[in-house]
Structures are given as C-alpha cells and as structure tokens.
Amino acid sequence: MGAAGIAMGPNLLAQGSSQSKNIPFLVGTMVMAEDLYEKGIATELDRMQALGAINTVMPFSHNHVARQYKPNYAPKTDKEGRTITDIYVKTNPKYYKNPEWGYRDPKDLYANRDILDELGEACAERNMKVYARILEPYVITGLIPGLEEYAEVDSTGEKGRNVCYNHPGYIDYWKGVIDDLIISHPNLHGFKFGQERGGPFFEALKNNAVTCFCTHCVEKAKIRGVDAQRARVGFNAFKDFSKKAKEGEAPIDGYFAAFFRILSEYPETLAYERFSKASREDQRKRMYAQIKKLNPAVQVGWHVDHSMGWSLGMRSFWPYDDMVGHSDWLSIALYFGSMGRRSYGHFKSNYQNLLFADADKETAYKMYLSINGMDPEQQPSLAEQENGGTEMHAEYVYKEAKRAVDNINGRAKVYGRIGFDHPGYNTDIQPEQVYEGTQEMFRARVDGVFCGREWEELQEKNTVAFGNAVRDHVKNNR
Ligand SMILES: [Zn+2]
Structure with a gap:
C-alpha cells in the first residue's frame, strides 16, 4: 500500500492547478449542476484541479432518471424545498417531434441556466474539458410526455412499467434530445450515456416482470431469427421455478439441474436475452452515428454500470466485444466501496437460494466470487x-479494470471509474484504500480515470488521495 499524503491548504491548491495541466490522459469527475451552482463554479473547478488533479468535468445535462428512484417520482429539491429542474441546458422545441419533450418549467430552480455553457467558459480558462452525461430515464414516471404510449409489454401480456427500446416514438425522443444537445453546444468535448436496466433472463429468475414482447420487439426479433413466443413460454417457466424455490419447494433433481432442464427445453430464452441486449446496444449505435454526423469532435462514451461486476447475467450476456465499433471510450464502474453490499444482495437472491442452492452457502459464496x-x-x-x-479488496478494482482493458484491446479507450464514499453504503473508506485502488486501475493499464461516483459526495481526504495517486503515476511514468 502506498503512502497517501493528505496535506491540504493554500499551497496545495496553487500547486495542483498547474500540475493537473500536465496530465496526459483523462482525469474526470461526475458532478451535479446544482452543487456547482450552490458552491460556485470557479471555486469548485479550482478545488477539483487542486485536490483530485481533475481535468474533465461531467455534469448531467438531463437528470430525469433521478426521479424514478424517489417515492412518487418526486422532484429533487434544494434545502428550502424548491424544485430543481430536470433539464440543466437550454432547449429548442424545433428539434423535437413532440415540442413538449424539451420543456422546462420556468418556476423550477436553474431552469433559466445552461450548465454546459457556463462550465465551458470556466473550464476553457483552466484548460479543463466539459463532457455532458445522461442516464436513461427508462421508468415511465409521467415526467416525459407521451412515454406511456411507448411502454413495454411483459411475458404475460401486461403493459410494463418501463419504456421500450424499440418503439419508434421512443427512438424519436432520443433523436430530438441528442440533436438539441449537440447542435446547441458546439464546444462540447464529450458525451456519456448509460442505461441501467438489466435483461429479461435474470428478471425471470427473480420472478419479476419479463420484457419486452411488444409488437415492435417481436417483429424485430423475428427478423433476427429469434422465436419470441418460445422465449416467452420459457421465461414464464423460469418465473415459476423461482417462485417455487422462494416458497421452499426444492426441485426433485436439484436446483441447478432444474434450471438447466428449463434452459434445455427453452434455449430461446438465451437468444431473447441477447436480442434484448442487442436492442439496448442499438440505442447506443444510433446515438453514436447521430453525434458523429453532427460533430465528430465530440468524444462519445458509455456508462458501464456497476452490475457488470456482480451479475453473471451482465457479464455473460453483454460482452465488451458488443460495444466495439460505436464507442470512443467506456467508463467502467469500479465502486469497491459499495460493491460488497451490492453484490451480496444479488448473491443472496439469485445464487444462495436459487442457482447454487444445492451447495452450502459458504461454498456458494466462494463460487459466486470466483465466477465474477x-x-x-x-x-x-x-x-x-x-x-x-x-x-x-482492491483486487476487485484491478481484476475488473483489467478484464475491460484486455477485452477491448485498444479498440476504444477504457476509463476506470473508482467509487467510494457512496451514500447508503457506510463503509468508511480511508485515503490509503483510495490511493491503492487508483494505483490498481493504472496497473491494469486503463487509458484514464474518473474520481468517485459523484464529486459532491466524496470526502476531501479521499479526493486528495485519488489526486496524489494520479500525480504519482504521472511522475513515475515520465
Ligand atoms: Zn418492445
């Protein structure tokens, strides 16, 4: 473990500003626009450079996704309870098939501002870059008008709670958002998009709603040679298997044999899972082509979410190879701070009591870690x-980063996104661990690094440790 100096003060602030200009790779951080507005853009950019050696800042341009995780899809509010806008950039109705898609309520806080324009000026003075980001608001919250009409259909024929990748109306929505964002911000350096939704296979194993079987999906699957009807029946068989296991009904031939038997009877479920992932990737392909046509200078990258590290489904059904050809860069989640609790929850529901339920739980847990x-x-x-x-342990950071680097093999840039101080996962991460984890990303030969999940949730001592690891890496590799 390396030394993680945590000295702070005016000297370090001055030193950091000049040092981060000489870092020859991306050192980024994600930040919320309201945090920058509240603390002051100039002040925060100076802190980022001084503490974390940050040279790229990435706020949300649109943050509708935040609401899907809140009770009653409530809006974000400031300390006084005032509603914060979901769209942080100016919008122009002419780019949208439905002009309401870009509407910002003037009563909302920051609805008259454009975070990308404001950051653009402040970053240019500091030799920093500005990337925009959006996470897909895939749950139909009522916030984006008309999305109800583009809802998924589940394996039992019911309307789903999420919007369908393949619905032409939903495709139009993203075309409008991307046109507006890229054309209205000609100086934008980069863009990241992410879709944090899993596929039908593991939803079936959880006995959740399994999607999508709408007419658009079934037709597209048919063209690609995938039998949606057989897949639908198979997913329902997996749901039944999961339900019985949860009720304590052990299969006569054992859990794993029962699982494999359903799979052998309905291999179409696997094909449908891959089809679903392909539809997800098609959304990225469309965005990539559109952005490159509008402004080839924008560096387009994708959010590789945390489940890639803990879910056998994501690891198997969404290979890195499928991301090549429409990616300038990938941002790989390496949230070692929250990984323990997050992966344990996934282990418990899908492995301990289901796929690996034939074994004792200690053996099952070791197997789970090993296959991941x-x-x-x-x-x-x-x-x-x-x-x-x-x-x-930092071993997770190294292995997961190296897996991405080895798979991509130079066909896109791989940026490691180390995560710590994640709210809700009280793990009391220390600077030494952040320093070590950051070093492990470099040992895995990543092309760049992101500091934390969100800038505003990080402890200062840990951002300093991250910045020191970056600077030491640059110094040692001159
Ligand atoms: Zn569909």
Whole structure:
C-alpha cells in the first residue's frame, strides 16, 4: 500500500492547478449542476484541479432518471424545498417531434441556466474539458410526455412499467434530445450515456416482470431469427421455478439441474436475452452515428454500470466485444466501496437460494466470487457480508479494470471509474484504500480515470488521495 499524503491548504491548491495541466490522459469527475451552482463554479473547478488533479468535468445535462428512484417520482429539491429542474441546458422545441419533450418549467430552480455553457467558459480558462452525461430515464414516471404510449409489454401480456427500446416514438425522443444537445453546444468535448436496466433472463429468475414482447420487439426479433413466443413460454417457466424455490419447494433433481432442464427445453430464452441486449446496444449505435454526423469532435462514451461486476447475467450476456465499433471510450464502474453490499444482495437472491442452492452457502459464496473473477481468499468472507457488509479488496478494482482493458484491446479507450464514499453504503473508506485502488486501475493499464461516483459526495481526504495517486503515476511514468 502506498503512502497517501493528505496535506491540504493554500499551497496545495496553487500547486495542483498547474500540475493537473500536465496530465496526459483523462482525469474526470461526475458532478451535479446544482452543487456547482450552490458552491460556485470557479471555486469548485479550482478545488477539483487542486485536490483530485481533475481535468474533465461531467455534469448531467438531463437528470430525469433521478426521479424514478424517489417515492412518487418526486422532484429533487434544494434545502428550502424548491424544485430543481430536470433539464440543466437550454432547449429548442424545433428539434423535437413532440415540442413538449424539451420543456422546462420556468418556476423550477436553474431552469433559466445552461450548465454546459457556463462550465465551458470556466473550464476553457483552466484548460479543463466539459463532457455532458445522461442516464436513461427508462421508468415511465409521467415526467416525459407521451412515454406511456411507448411502454413495454411483459411475458404475460401486461403493459410494463418501463419504456421500450424499440418503439419508434421512443427512438424519436432520443433523436430530438441528442440533436438539441449537440447542435446547441458546439464546444462540447464529450458525451456519456448509460442505461441501467438489466435483461429479461435474470428478471425471470427473480420472478419479476419479463420484457419486452411488444409488437415492435417481436417483429424485430423475428427478423433476427429469434422465436419470441418460445422465449416467452420459457421465461414464464423460469418465473415459476423461482417462485417455487422462494416458497421452499426444492426441485426433485436439484436446483441447478432444474434450471438447466428449463434452459434445455427453452434455449430461446438465451437468444431473447441477447436480442434484448442487442436492442439496448442499438440505442447506443444510433446515438453514436447521430453525434458523429453532427460533430465528430465530440468524444462519445458509455456508462458501464456497476452490475457488470456482480451479475453473471451482465457479464455473460453483454460482452465488451458488443460495444466495439460505436464507442470512443467506456467508463467502467469500479465502486469497491459499495460493491460488497451490492453484490451480496444479488448473491443472496439469485445464487444462495436459487442457482447454487444445492451447495452450502459458504461454498456458494466462494463460487459466486470466483465466477465474477475475484479471489475468495482476498475478498471479504460471507460472514462479514452477512454481518452488515463491507468494502471489497482492491483486487476487485484491478481484476475488473483489467478484464475491460484486455477485452477491448485498444479498440476504444477504457476509463476506470473508482467509487467510494457512496451514500447508503457506510463503509468508511480511508485515503490509503483510495490511493491503492487508483494505483490498481493504472496497473491494469486503463487509458484514464474518473474520481468517485459523484464529486459532491466524496470526502476531501479521499479526493486528495485519488489526486496524489494520479500525480504519482504521472511522475513515475515520465
Ligand atoms: Zn418492445
């Protein structure tokens, strides 16, 4: 473990500003526009440079997604309870098939401002870059007018709660958003988009709603040689298997054999899962082509979400190869701070009590870590996870970053996104761990790094440790 100096003060602030200009790769951070507005853009950019050696800042341009995780889809509010806008950039109705798609309520806080324009000026003075980002608001919250008409259909024929990738109306929505964003911000350096939704296979194993079987999807699947009807019946069989297991009804031939038997009877479920992932990737392909046509200078990258590290489904059904050809860069989630608790929850519902339920839980946990590329001897034990959970060892950061780098093999840039101080996962991460984890990303030969999940949630001592690891890496590799 390396030394993580945490000295702070005016000297370091001055020093950091000049040092981060000489870093020859992307050192980014995600930040919320309201945090920049509240603390002051200039002040925060100076802190980012001085503490974290940051040279690229990436706010949301649109943040409708935040609401889908809140009770009653409530809006974000400031300390005084005032509603904060979901769209942080100016919009022009002429770009949208439905002009309401770009509407900002003038009563909302910051609805008269454009975070990308304001950051553009402040960053140019500091030799920093501005990237925009959007996470897909895939739950139909009523916030984006008309999305109800583009709803998914589940395997039982019911209307789903999410919007369908393949609905032409939904495709039009994104065309409008991207046109407006890219044309109205000619100096934008980069853009990231992410879709944090899983596929039908693991939803079936959780006995959740399995999608999508709308007419657009079924037709597209048919063209690609995938039998939606057989897949639908198979998913319902998996749902039944999951329901019975949860009710304590053990299969006569064992859990894994029962699982494999359904799979052998309905291999179309696997094909439909890959079809679903392909539809997800098609959304990215369309955006990439559109952005490159409008402004080829914009560096287009994708959010590789955290489930890639803990879910066998994401790991198997969404290979890095499928992202090549329409990616300038990828941002790989390496949230070692929250990974312990997040992966344990996934293990418990899908493996301990289902796929690996034939084995005792300690054996099952070791197997789970192993198939996700980790060494059970280095990672926390099952007892530690059962006892409230803890962070993962830096080995996870190295292995997961290296897996991306080796798979991509130079066909796009791979940026490691190390995560710590994640609210709700009280793991008390120390600067030494951040320093070590950041070093591990470089050891895995990533092309650049992102600091934390969101800038405003990070402890200052940990951002300093991140910045020191970046600067030490640059110094040692001159
Ligand atoms: Zn559909």
